[in-house]
Amino acid sequence: MLKEISHHPNRFFEILPKDWQESIIPYWQELKEDAKIYIIEDDQEILVGGMVFSSMIPEMNKYAEEALSWYAKDYLYIGYLWVSEKNRGKNWGSRWLEELRTLDKNQKYWLTIEEEGLKGFYLKNNFKHIKRLEYDGLKEELFAD
Structure with a gap:
């Protein structure tokens, strides 16, 4: 069952890879009003x-105009979706997405990925590939449901 732990973020942050921790923890105080951890x-x-x-x-500053356009359409952004190493391949990521969608059946979501291998996962979970974002030599794929 999906549980919100936004009031205890360190429980989640400590399981994330180091580079992910570095990209979210320093900004948590300013982001926490507009973010939920499940x-x-x-x-x-x-x-x-x-x-x-x-x-x-x-991290959206590089494609701010694109991000703002999704928020303007009332989409929420999914980020930092993480399944522990030993629990991969057991459909936990799919279950997380499914339970998130049951919180508000009318809510739409968007996300970006850098890792090509995740494309199939999001397609399988009813996201559509929208476009490739390229900036500073980096490429990310944008998906929305």
Whole structure:
């Protein structure tokens, strides 16, 4: 069952890869009013977790115009979706997305990925590939449901 732990963010932050921690923890105080952290856990162990944002986060500055256009259409951004290594391949990421969507069946979401291998996962979970974003030699794929 999906559980919100926005008031205890460190529980989630500590399971994230180091580079992800560095991109969210320093900004949490300014982002926390517009972000929610949701997890699925078993016996106090986080199996999967992710964040939902209703405003810009620092990494979006590179494609701010694009991001603002999705927020203007009332989409929320899914970021930092993480399944622990030992729990991968067990459909926890799909379950997290499914349970998130049951919170508000009318809510729409968008996200970006850098890792090409995740494309199939999001397509399988009813996201559509919208476009490739390119900036500063980096490429990200934008998806929306």
